[in-house]
Amino acid sequence: MSVNPTPLKPSQIPQEAFDWYDAYAHGAMDRRTFMKKLGTLVAVGYSMTALTSALLPNYALAEQVSFNDPEIIASYEEFASPDGHGKGRGYLVKPTKEIAAFPAVLVIHENRGLNPYVKDVARRLAKAGYLAFAPDALFPVGGYPGNDDAGRALQRELDREKIQQDFVAAARHLKAHALSTGKLGAVGFCFGGYMVNYLAAIDSDLLDAGVPFYGTPAAESLRKNIKAPLLVQLGELDERVNASWPEYEQDLKRYKVDYQMHMYKNAHHGFHNDSTSRYDQANADLAWERTLAFFAKHLT
Structure with a gap:
C-alpha cells in the first residue's frame, strides 16, 4: 500500500x-x-x-466562493474582437442584488488560460459587489484544456498581439455592458498583471483602476498614455518580475501616474494563487484587502 x-x-x-x-x-x-x-x-x-x-497546482484547493453561492450568478458570454481572433468568450459573474448596474472588473488569467483559480477570483469579486468578467485567451483554440501544461502550450502558439487585442475588446465590452455602471477596473496575475499594465497604457480612457499582481510593464513607448491609478502588487522573492520595477516606477513618476506599490515580504511569484505551495495566505489576504479597498475608492 x-x-x-x-x-x-x-x-x-x-x-x-x-x-x-x-x-x-x-x-x-x-x-x-x-x-x-x-x-x-x-x-x-x-x-x-x-x-x-x-x-x-491543485485546483481543488482554490475554491473560496462556490458557483452555487446564492449571492452570485455565473454564466459565459461572448464578445466581438475584430482586431484579435474575431470573437472571444469569458466567464461573467454578477451579484444577485436587485440593482440596475454594478461597477465592473476585468479579471485576467496567467499564461495558461482561464483555470479554476481565476474563475474563483471572479466569483470573489462578484460576491464583493462587482460585475466580474474573466475572458479566456484560449477560446479560439477550444478554451482552457483542463491542465496547465497544455494551457501554456496552447497560449504560446497563439499570436500575442491578437491575444492582447482580445483583452482590449473584452475590456471595452465589459465597460459598455448593460449591467455595468461604466466604471471599469482590471486585476490580473502574472501574464494577467502584464495585461493590466498594457490595458492602462494602450488606451488612456479604458481603465478607471488597475491592479497588476507580479506583472511586467507595457512597452516603454506606451507608458506616457497611462492615466488610470495603479496598485502594483509584487512578491519580494520574485526576482524576474521585480527586475522590471525600477525602470517602470521611473516612468510612472515621470508621467505623474497615481500609483502605489506594495512589496510583500518573503512572497514568491504567484503568492496569491491558493492552488500551489507558493501561496502565502497572510500576504494574499492583505493584498486582496488592499485590492478591494482600491476598487471601492476608484470604481464606486
Missing part, C-alpha cells in the same frame, strides 16, 4: 525549486529539464512526489 508523503510547506522547499518552477511555467525551461533539476533534490533526500505535489 502506498503512503502519501507529508505535504511540504513553502519554508521546506529550497528556493532553487521555486526558481526552476518559475522558469518552467514561463517557458524558459522545458518540462524534461524541470523534472531533471528536481531530481537533483531527490538525490539529497527530497521526495519527487512531495516536490511535484507542492509545486504544481
Whole structure:
C-alpha cells in the first residue's frame, strides 16, 4: 500500500525549486529539464512526489466562493474582437442584488488560460459587489484544456498581439455592458498583471483602476498614455518580475501616474494563487484587502 508523503510547506522547499518552477511555467525551461533539476533534490533526500505535489497546482484547493453561492450568478458570454481572433468568450459573474448596474472588473488569467483559480477570483469579486468578467485567451483554440501544461502550450502558439487585442475588446465590452455602471477596473496575475499594465497604457480612457499582481510593464513607448491609478502588487522573492520595477516606477513618476506599490515580504511569484505551495495566505489576504479597498475608492 502506498503512503502519501507529508505535504511540504513553502519554508521546506529550497528556493532553487521555486526558481526552476518559475522558469518552467514561463517557458524558459522545458518540462524534461524541470523534472531533471528536481531530481537533483531527490538525490539529497527530497521526495519527487512531495516536490511535484507542492509545486504544481491543485485546483481543488482554490475554491473560496462556490458557483452555487446564492449571492452570485455565473454564466459565459461572448464578445466581438475584430482586431484579435474575431470573437472571444469569458466567464461573467454578477451579484444577485436587485440593482440596475454594478461597477465592473476585468479579471485576467496567467499564461495558461482561464483555470479554476481565476474563475474563483471572479466569483470573489462578484460576491464583493462587482460585475466580474474573466475572458479566456484560449477560446479560439477550444478554451482552457483542463491542465496547465497544455494551457501554456496552447497560449504560446497563439499570436500575442491578437491575444492582447482580445483583452482590449473584452475590456471595452465589459465597460459598455448593460449591467455595468461604466466604471471599469482590471486585476490580473502574472501574464494577467502584464495585461493590466498594457490595458492602462494602450488606451488612456479604458481603465478607471488597475491592479497588476507580479506583472511586467507595457512597452516603454506606451507608458506616457497611462492615466488610470495603479496598485502594483509584487512578491519580494520574485526576482524576474521585480527586475522590471525600477525602470517602470521611473516612468510612472515621470508621467505623474497615481500609483502605489506594495512589496510583500518573503512572497514568491504567484503568492496569491491558493492552488500551489507558493501561496502565502497572510500576504494574499492583505493584498486582496488592499485590492478591494482600491476598487471601492476608484470604481464606486
